[in-house]
Amino acid sequence: MKLEVKRIVKNFGGLQALKGVSFTIDSPQLVGLIGPNGAGKTTLTNIITGMLAPTSGEIWLNGERIDGMRPYAIARRGLGRTFQVTRAFRRLTVMENMLVPALARNPRADRHAMEQKAREILAFLTLDHLTNEYARSLSGGQQKLLELGRLLMLDPQIIILDEPFAGVHPRLQRTIYDYIRRVREAGKAIILISHDMESIFTLSERLMVLNFGELIADGPPDEVRRMPEVIDAYLGRDEEEETEHA
C-alpha cells in the first residue's frame, strides 16, 4: 500500500485552502490529522478521494496517479472515507446500506457471503438488531456507526475518517474507538481527523497538523505535541476547542 500526496494546492476563488500539502503513507498505520476549524482537513480529504479537483499537485495510489479520476474509481481502488456530516442512505435498510459498497466493489460477489459479512460487522457495531430497519429511523450516532460499517464492506486498504466522534453519544463513541483499533489491527491504514485530542493521542502512531492549508508538522505524536508552532497554532487553544465541541 502506498498513498502519495504531492504538493497539493487548492484555491477557492481568492482563498487558498491548501498551500502545497505533501505526505506519504506506505504502511498500515494510524495517522492522526488535526488542525483548527477551516484548516483544510475536509478539503484535503475531498481532494484525495476525487470529490474535488486540486488546483495543482498530484496524488498517487500504489504507483497509479489517481487525481483526476472519478471518486467511484478511486473508491474501487481501495481508498475509502466517511463524511463529516452523516450520509447514510436514509431510505434503504441497514442491510441494503451495507450491500451497496460490497456489490459496487465486486459485482460478482456472492450476495449471501456478503450478507454474512455484513451481519458480523453489524454485530460488532451493535447494530445487528436494526439490520432490516430503514436507516432514517436510526439515531444520528447509529447512522454514523452504519457509515463506518458500510465503509468496511468496500474492503478498503486506506480509510479516511472525517470527525467520526463528533456529535456521537459517549457509549457509541466507545464503539467507534474499538472499531478504529480493530480496523488498524486488521492491517489497514487510517487517517483519523478529529478534534478530540484524547483519542487522537491514544490512537495515533503518527500525527499531522494542518494549519491554514499548510502541513506544519508530521511525525510521532509525542514529538509533534511539543513543537512550538503546533502549540501556537492549535494545541494552545485546547480548552477553547473543547468547550466548543462539548
Place this chain on the structure above:
Amino acid sequence: MRRSAQLNTQYQARYTLWGLAALGVLILLIFPLLFRQQPYWLYIASQALFYAILASSWALLAGYNGQFSFAHMAFMGLATYASGILGRETGFLAFDLSPWVSIPLGVLFTGFVGLVIGYLCLRLRKTYLALFTIAFAEITRLVIKAEVKFTGGPNGLPLKPLLESTSYVPVYYLMVALFLGTLLAMYVLVRSRYGLYFQAVREDEDAAAALGVNVVNTRILAFVVSSMIAGLAGAVFHHFPTVGLVVPDEMIIGRMSLVLAMAIIGGSNSLIAAALGAIFIHFSLEWLQEIPLPAAILRTLEAHRATLESLGFGLGENGLKTNAWRMVGFGMLLMVTLRFRQNGLIAPLLERLSRRHVIQEIAARRRAREEEEIEVSDEPNEQVGGAS
C-alpha cells in the same frame, strides 16, 4: 416458539403478496370475459395498461433514481413518431417498414435520445433537471407540431396497424403481455444490484460515489431504460388498429402531469403501486366522464341543463358528464396526497404487507436487546465492544 411464530408470519406475508399478484394477473387475464358485452371497457383497459407502463417506468426513474424528469411523455412520443415515420410509404426517412420492425427501431432511437438527455442531465439537480426536461419536452413537441411535412403536424401521423384484427380482444392481451413483461423486467432490475445503486444514488450521490458506485452510469442507465420502456409502450399502443394515429398534443405537459399524478398518487417509490395508481385513476377518470345516474335524477337535472353546461358539466344519455372537473379533482387529490401522504396511497399498503414480518422481527429484537441491556447495565463498558 417465538422463532417459529416469526417464520410463520414471514411466510404468510410472502404468500399474501404472491397470492395478490396471482389474483391481479388472473383478473387481467379474465377481464375480457367479464366485459364481453362492453368492448369499450376493453379499450379503456388497454389504455389503462398503457398509462400503467408509463407511470411505473417513470417511477423507476423518479422514485428509484430520484430524477424527476418531465420528458417521459416526450420519449413516449419520440419512439412512436420514429416508428411511424420509418413505417411510412413515402416521405422523409420512409422505409415502409412493418411495425414489428419499426417499433424496435423507434425504441432504440428513443434509447439513444434518452442516453443523450440523461447525459446532459447529469450535472443538473432536482429543480434544474425538472426545468431542463420540461424545456426538452416542449421543444420536441413544438418541433414535431411545426414540421408538418415530416410529422403530419397538429393533425398527427397515421400509423400502420400492428395486428390485422380490429377486435379489442387481441389488442388487450397484447397490452397485458407488454405490461406484465415490462413490469417484470423492471422488477428484476430494481431487485438486482442496479436497484441498490439507483436508490443509493437517489439518496446521496457523493456518498454512493465514495463507496464505489459509478454514479454517471447509474443515472444514465435509469434514464435510458425508463425512456425506452415509455417509448415501447407508446409505439405499441399507437400502432394498434384501434388507435392508429399519434398527435403531438399527447406529449403536452398536461398529459405528463397526468402520468406523474398517477405515479405519485399510487406511490412513486414502488413500481407496482405506480402502475396500480395509473390503472385506478384511468378507470376512475373514464367512469367520471359520465357518472351513471338513475333516470329520475337525470330528469331533474335536465331542467338545469343550461346552468350545468355553463359550469362546464354536461348531461349524457345515462348520466352526468364531468368533463374537465374530474381532472380538477385529480389535481386536488395530487396536491393533498403530496401534502399528507408523500409516499402515495397504495405504496404504503404494499409496504405494510411485504414488511409485516420485518416489522415484527424488529420489535422482537428490540425487546430482546432492551432486556439484555437491563441485565448488563452495571457491568463495565467492555460489553459494548465485546459483542463480536
Place this chain on the structure above:
Amino acid sequence: MLTPTVWDASLFHASPQLAVSGEFVLRLIIDGLMIGIIYALMAIGLTLIFSVLNIVSFAHGEFYMLGGYIVYFFLQTFEALPPLLSIVAAAIVTFAVGFLFERIFLQPMARGEVERPNEYAILVTFGLAFFLQFLMLGLVGPFPKKAHRLFDLPQIEGTFFRTTKATLFLGDITISAGRLFAALIALLALAGLLWFMYRTWTGRALQAVSQDRNAAAVVGINPLNMNTLAFSMGAMLAGLAGAVLVTVYSWVPWVGVPASSKSFVIIVLGGMGSIPGSLLGGLIIGVVESLGTGLFPDPARAQAYRDVFGLVIFALVLLLRPTGLFGRKL
C-alpha cells in the same frame, strides 16, 4: 433517405409576398419592447418567490393565466364599472390564491414538516398548475377568449402624430392602443413594486429575508410571514402580467405554459434575478420574439418557433450554468 419532396426550397427562403420594410421592423421592435415590460413583471415575480422561499414555482404561468381570465370575466360581467378595476380584481384574486396555497401547502415545508422538500416543492407547485389549468378549463372551456382593450384612445389629428380609437400613428409607424395601455399599466405596477421593495419597511424586510433568513429572524422579522407575502406577491405579479396581456393575446387555459418558460429565460438573461436585470431580460425577450415571429420566413411555423427559440436558449443556459440560473444551488 433524403427525398427532395420534403426538403423543398420553400423551407429556406422567405416567401416573396413578405416585404420587409424599415417601418415594419421598427414596429416589431416597439411591439416587442411593450410586451417585454410585461414579461419582465412576471419574471420579477418568479425571482421574488425564489429569492425568499428558495423554491421555483412551477405554477407561475398559471397565475398569469388566472389573472387574464379574471380581467376577461370582470369586463364581461361588470360593464358599467371602470375597466381599470378589472386589473385590480385580478391582482387581488391572484394574491389571495397565492396566499392560500402558500399557507396550506408551502408553509409546512418551511416549518420542516415535509420530507424531501426539494422534490415536494417541485411536485406540489406542479400539482397546483395542473389543478388551475383544469379548473379554468372546467369554468371557461377550451375555446380562446380575448378581452377588448380597456380604453379607447382620444382622437387626435396631426400630420406626424395622430390617433384613431385603436391605433396610434407616429409617422409611418403604427402602435396598437391595446399594447400601449398594457405596457403603461405594467410600468405603473413596476413602479409600485419598486417603491414597495425599496421604500417600505415590509419591502426591506423581504429583501433582508432573501439575503439571510437567520439574520432577518434575529432582528424580529418573521420569515414564515415573509414567505407567504413573497409567494402571494409573486403570484400577483404574474397575475398582473396576464391581466394586461389578455387584451393583446387570446387566452386559453394552458396559455401559462410558454409564459412561464419565458420567465425562466428572462431570469437567465437578466443578471440572475436583479430587478433591473429582469427588466432588461424582459425587453430583450420581447423584441427577439417579436422580430423572430415577424421575420420568420414561413408564417405558419413562425408561431411555433417563437416558443422554441426561447426554450432552446433556456435549455442551453441550464446546461452551461447548472447552478447559475438564480445563482444558487437547488
